[in-house]
Amino acid sequence: MSLELTGTLVKFYETKSFPSGFSIQEFVVRTDERYPQEILVQAAKEKIDVLKNFKENDVVKVKFNLRGREYNGRHFVSLDMWTMDIAAAGNTSASNPSTMGNSSAPISAPVMNENPSDNNADGDDLPF
16 A cells, blocks of 8 residues: 655654664654644654655655554554655645644645545544
Protein backbone atom coordinates (compact mmCIF):
# COMPACT_ATOMS: atom_id res chain seq x y z
CA MET A 1 0.00 0.00 0.00
CA SER A 2 1.70 3.17 -1.20
CA LEU A 3 0.77 6.51 0.37
CA GLU A 4 2.04 10.09 0.20
CA LEU A 5 2.54 12.77 2.84
CA THR A 6 3.52 16.44 2.40
CA GLY A 7 4.78 18.56 5.27
CA THR A 8 7.70 20.07 7.14
CA LEU A 9 10.56 18.00 8.53
CA VAL A 10 10.49 18.56 12.29
CA LYS A 11 13.06 16.17 13.74
CA PHE A 12 15.52 13.42 12.86
CA TYR A 13 16.22 10.66 15.36
CA GLU A 14 19.49 8.75 15.66
CA THR A 15 19.96 5.68 13.49
CA LYS A 16 19.15 2.43 15.28
CA SER A 17 21.24 -0.60 14.33
CA PHE A 18 20.32 -4.15 15.26
CA PRO A 19 22.58 -7.22 15.70
CA SER A 20 21.13 -8.73 12.51
CA GLY A 21 22.70 -5.87 10.50
CA PHE A 22 19.33 -4.17 9.92
CA SER A 23 19.16 -0.43 10.66
CA ILE A 24 16.44 2.23 10.65
CA GLN A 25 16.25 5.97 11.16
CA GLU A 26 13.03 7.65 12.24
CA PHE A 27 12.01 11.22 11.45
CA VAL A 28 8.96 13.41 12.06
CA VAL A 29 6.95 15.29 9.41
CA ARG A 30 4.40 17.94 10.43
CA THR A 31 1.48 18.13 8.01
CA ASP A 32 0.37 21.46 6.61
CA GLU A 33 -3.34 21.45 7.25
CA ARG A 34 -5.81 23.22 9.50
CA TYR A 35 -5.01 20.87 12.40
CA PRO A 36 -1.38 19.85 11.79
CA GLN A 37 -0.31 16.34 12.72
CA GLU A 38 3.21 15.22 13.53
CA ILE A 39 3.75 11.90 11.76
CA LEU A 40 6.60 9.49 12.60
CA VAL A 41 8.10 7.88 9.48
CA GLN A 42 11.07 5.52 9.24
CA ALA A 43 13.75 4.89 6.64
CA ALA A 44 15.41 1.48 6.50
CA LYS A 45 18.71 0.17 5.15
CA GLU A 46 19.97 2.14 2.12
CA LYS A 47 17.06 4.62 2.34
CA ILE A 48 18.78 6.16 5.38
CA ASP A 49 21.31 7.73 3.00
CA VAL A 50 18.46 9.65 1.29
CA LEU A 51 17.82 11.52 4.56
CA LYS A 52 21.29 13.12 4.39
CA ASN A 53 20.00 15.35 1.56
CA PHE A 54 17.46 17.04 3.86
CA LYS A 55 17.49 19.19 6.98
CA GLU A 56 14.94 20.22 9.58
CA ASN A 57 12.36 22.77 8.34
CA ASP A 58 12.55 21.51 4.74
CA VAL A 59 9.12 21.12 3.14
CA VAL A 60 9.04 17.62 1.70
CA LYS A 61 6.86 15.07 -0.03
CA VAL A 62 7.34 11.60 1.46
CA LYS A 63 6.14 8.47 -0.31
CA PHE A 64 5.82 5.51 2.01
CA ASN A 65 4.34 2.08 2.51
CA LEU A 66 2.04 1.29 5.40
CA ARG A 67 3.24 -1.82 7.25
CA GLY A 68 1.47 -3.73 10.01
CA ARG A 69 2.61 -6.68 12.09
CA GLU A 70 1.80 -8.67 15.21
CA TYR A 71 4.32 -9.36 17.97
CA ASN A 72 3.49 -11.12 21.25
CA GLY A 73 -0.23 -10.53 20.85
CA ARG A 74 0.12 -6.79 20.08
CA HIS A 75 -0.22 -5.15 16.70
CA PHE A 76 2.14 -2.46 15.42
CA VAL A 77 2.06 -0.12 12.42
CA SER A 78 4.98 1.61 10.74
CA LEU A 79 5.30 4.04 7.84
CA ASP A 80 8.26 2.90 5.74
CA MET A 81 9.62 5.64 3.46
CA TRP A 82 10.66 4.58 -0.01
CA THR A 83 11.35 8.03 -1.46
CA MET A 84 11.38 11.67 -0.37
CA ASP A 85 11.66 14.89 -2.38
CA ILE A 86 11.49 18.62 -1.75
CA ALA A 87 7.84 19.66 -2.14
CA ALA A 88 6.75 21.93 -4.98
CA ALA A 89 7.83 25.56 -4.67
CA GLY A 90 4.20 26.70 -4.41
CA ASN A 91 3.75 24.88 -1.11
CA THR A 92 5.52 27.26 1.25
CA SER A 93 2.97 27.72 4.03
CA ALA A 94 4.41 24.80 6.02
CA SER A 95 7.74 26.55 6.32
CA ASN A 96 6.07 29.67 7.73
CA PRO A 97 4.50 28.87 11.12
CA SER A 98 2.64 32.18 11.17
CA THR A 99 0.38 30.97 8.33
CA MET A 100 -0.51 27.65 9.94
CA GLY A 101 -4.17 27.54 10.88
CA ASN A 102 -4.87 30.72 8.89
CA SER A 103 -7.87 30.11 6.67
CA SER A 104 -6.31 32.18 3.87
CA ALA A 105 -3.25 29.91 3.75
CA PRO A 106 -3.31 27.04 1.25
CA ILE A 107 -4.04 23.73 2.92
CA SER A 108 -2.55 20.50 1.62
CA ALA A 109 -3.64 17.32 3.33
CA PRO A 110 -1.79 14.02 3.02
CA VAL A 111 -3.04 11.82 0.22
CA MET A 112 -4.36 8.72 1.90
CA ASN A 113 -5.90 6.90 -1.04
CA GLU A 114 -5.18 6.82 -4.75
CA ASN A 115 -8.93 6.42 -5.48
CA PRO A 116 -10.76 9.68 -4.61
CA SER A 117 -14.16 7.96 -4.74
CA ASP A 118 -13.18 5.93 -1.63
CA ASN A 119 -12.32 9.04 0.40
CA ASN A 120 -15.15 10.49 2.46
CA ALA A 121 -17.77 8.28 0.83
CA ASP A 122 -20.41 9.64 3.19
CA GLY A 123 -19.51 13.29 2.46
CA ASP A 124 -18.09 13.90 5.95
CA ASP A 125 -14.80 15.78 5.88
CA LEU A 126 -13.73 14.65 9.37
CA PRO A 127 -10.79 12.22 9.38
CA PHE A 128 -12.37 10.03 12.08
